[in-house]
Amino acid sequence: MPKATVDVDHTRSPRSTARLAWLIGPALVAGVAYLDPGNVASNMTAGARYGYLLVWVVVLGNVMAWLIQYLSAKLGIVTGKSLPEMLGERISHRWARRAYWLQAELVAMATDIAEVIGGAVALNLLFGIPLLWGGVITGIVSLALLMLQSRRGPRTFEFVIIGLVAIIAIGFTFGVFIAPPEAGSVVAGLVPRFEDTGSVLLAASILGATIMPHAIYAHSALARDRFAPPSAGPGSRTPVPLEQLRGIPTLRLLRATRWDVSIAMLIAGTVNLCILLLAAANLAGVEGTDTLEGAYAALQAGIGPVVATLFAVGLLASGLASTSVGAYAGAEIMHGLLRVRIPLIARRLVTLIPALIILGIGVDPTLALVLSQVVLSFGIPFALIPLVVLTAQARTLGEFRNRMLTTTAGVAASVFLIALNAVLLWLVLTGA
Template identity: 35%
Template sequence: MLERFHSDNSLSEVHETIDATKHRSGIRKFLPYLGPAYLVSVGYMDPGNWATDLQGGAKFGYQLIWVLLMSNLMALLLQSLSARLGIVRRRDLAQANREEYPRTVNFCLYVLAELAIAACDLAEVLGMAIGIHLLTGLPILGGVCITVLDTFLLLVLQRYGMRKMEAFIIALVAIIGLSFLIELFFAQPHFGDVVKGFVPTSLNSEALYIAVGIIGATVMPHNLYLHSALVQTRKIKNDEAGIKRALKFNLFDTTIALNAAFFVNAAILILAASVFFTSGNTNVAKIEDAHALLKPMLGDLAPILFAIALIAAGQSSTVTGTLAGQIVMEGYLHLRINPWIRRLITRLIAIIPAVLVIVIYGDDKLDALLVFSQVILSLQLGFAIIPLIHFVSDKKTMGKFAIKTYTKILSWIVAGILVFLNVKLVADASVDKFQEGGQPILKTIIIIGWLIFAWLFTSMTLLPLLRRRKEKADASAAISMHSTAKPLTIANIPEPHKIAVALDFSDKDEKIIAYAIAQRKHEATYLLMHIVETASAKYLGDSSDDYETRKDMERLEAYAIQLRNMGYKTEIHLGYNSRVQEIVRIVNEAKADMLVMGAHKHSGLKDIFYGATVDQVRHKLSIPVLIVN
């Protein structure tokens, strides 16, 4: 079910399964590249967008159309950068982060990415449940539970290959677009007012909250992970011409797909503005209210199309959410989990808050929960965008395909706008909580949260810059060193007379002992040691006499007897409780000249569970330490 994953390929089961290297003419040259951006685009028209677009249109008319347009342009820029990373480096964003940042920073970025996917999935659950309720009358709580069943949809689609999956998603996108085209035909919005909505205007606090929600619903952090992996499903020629062709056609694909998503979002907002805002129904904040009001205003077909489009939006987002989760887990942790287990866990995480809200507050708070999920998505954006800009700007890894200076400046401006909006939103909410008085625990949590986010943001932003600066300094130092090369003087190193050998009674012991003997043969004394870490050893130390301590001593004696029979001089010693402290103590007290120990290649969470003994020991000793893998 769960396994350590060593492949360097993103989405390895479909990696380069679509051949784009064959010679084609005309429009057929573009067709192999068509698809990834459509899978990405469904995240830009999922049920979370519906809630923010409906509220924005009903409360503020056409005023927020410019926010949608700005969000779409931002999305177009950022998704093209994501595709560039995948095409040029053949790495997805999670893999690139893992290679660039320290383990602690990566763990935090992984948690935030998973949080973004869970927030997105929450919107899908609620949207699907509401759509089923509107179409069939089934209670929303029942619809939420039914959404567990679509866990297996991805498995069915994957059996038919990547192209069939993309065709399925494009069909759902077409259903959504056609439904709203018909809805707009019924609504007949005033064209002049729609055009005025494209002019930027100032926003009050309520409009800003919805605007940030719109941005969060449009520019989605998990889509940046997804796009950088999906473009790698195309097999391209790994030369300059092949990469340029892939970048060009993927830009076409992204432009077409995201403009389709912009049309859907704009159609929802315009529909709400023309039907509800102009008629005075500015308090329509719920999808159910919008559905109920469509029938008397636009006729019987309008609410049916509305519900069908909502179900299609939720269902299409289900597939891409699962793929994004797989990419994030494999990229950051090198762990692969069965897709249906992964999907089931993600879906249950989303269902639990939805069920709690329905049970405690009823259906009235669902749309507020939808908007809140989109604001959560927006808060994660900076932590996906900033690393992405660093990676595609790096000439060392991207070569001549690193982004140009003007693109870099524009990207940082977009990142700055998004971070500013998010910081302002969270800061305003934090100030309101502090002004309420009381609640010391909540205030403490807010302060700790701000400190953690400030540390992570600073680390994420500055570490790549510091690395590049260090690389330049090292290169300059290397040039300087090469220009003043001096002849080598080989020091006379004394041979070790006592070699300490740290054993853990695994199948690697024989290899460790062999390496130790190879250093001095029969002339040295070999100190065989093992650290006992039982509960008894922890409290009693060398007075411990439990079963494991006795068995460990017997194994050391058995090793020593075998070595003595071969003609080697040996000593044995047990340590207790702390591996690092005891190994250092025994080596120093025995006055050993060298230490030989094994390394087990622990990484990630295993270092937390098992400890990183090698690094700590070698920093505490002044003698040579030989590490045997």
């Protein structure tokens, strides 16, 4: 006698709920790019020099970052390929593909330099370690994190990075509770306006440090690694749809990703805002706070050693986490565009050298961070424009392509960011 069958709604079971919770993670890892030392330097300087004037820039940048990171994750989930892989397939001319790789590689290396320098500065503030040796230690620890990612898989790597994000959040937000800003001034800072050329430069720097090309490349790869099984990976000829191989409908993955991106951007936006508010409330008008070392000394003198120490610990966690994700992004860029995959560990050793040279010859760390943001601004159009175009195409995403409103918002964000980064370049190069 055949057994009776009962249809069960697996999407409402506790096991399904737990599985959806398991989907959270890739955006939190990619979101580390929004908490790197470049962000810290830009937001701290903005608050110290202009008080609450540029609060609106931080909020606006975070809103645009949400859209951009969601589109990046959606590309990886639906296609099972990263943005560099898609561009490697679409750019048919060999030298054009190599030229695109070169600019993306330089941007990734510039990001990595800033992050290693940030870790070195933090170790110097905390323990008095010379900057060069601080850079070496930062590189070794990030190398260990990459070995963990290679041997234990993306999920373990995510847990470690999320732990560092928690340290970053505590380190950079604690001071706001000890010395809170004025609520009225914070609200007034939400009104878009500039004061002078310097405020425009800092606004462009904040956005340049917020929307980073390597975060776009990395997020699509992180989403691919988590949700696209190996049998459906790059070069696969399987006719089986990704949805069947995963066992989770693509629509549900995209809904979970929206939550993932929302949580990540809420954390990143809150932390960046707290950095600016901490400086605006406690460092405005104080001399020497335009450097990380000066800000640390001013916090120690004005609020106390606990807040200053937590700030330095947050900076250290920021450098360690972001440089690991940056190395991951750089390896993906090379693999996708040149179709060459080198071990993450080897890449870590190669990209560590420029940062150590800069630290060794005595270049001012804060200046190096600012210059790295200038290099990043060159790469913004090359990542943003293809992302918006690809996610709007039916031949790429099929039924999951962007709606007209989403595409319009993506185009508007791209134009705005590219224009502001052009202003940043002009102001820096002309010395205005």
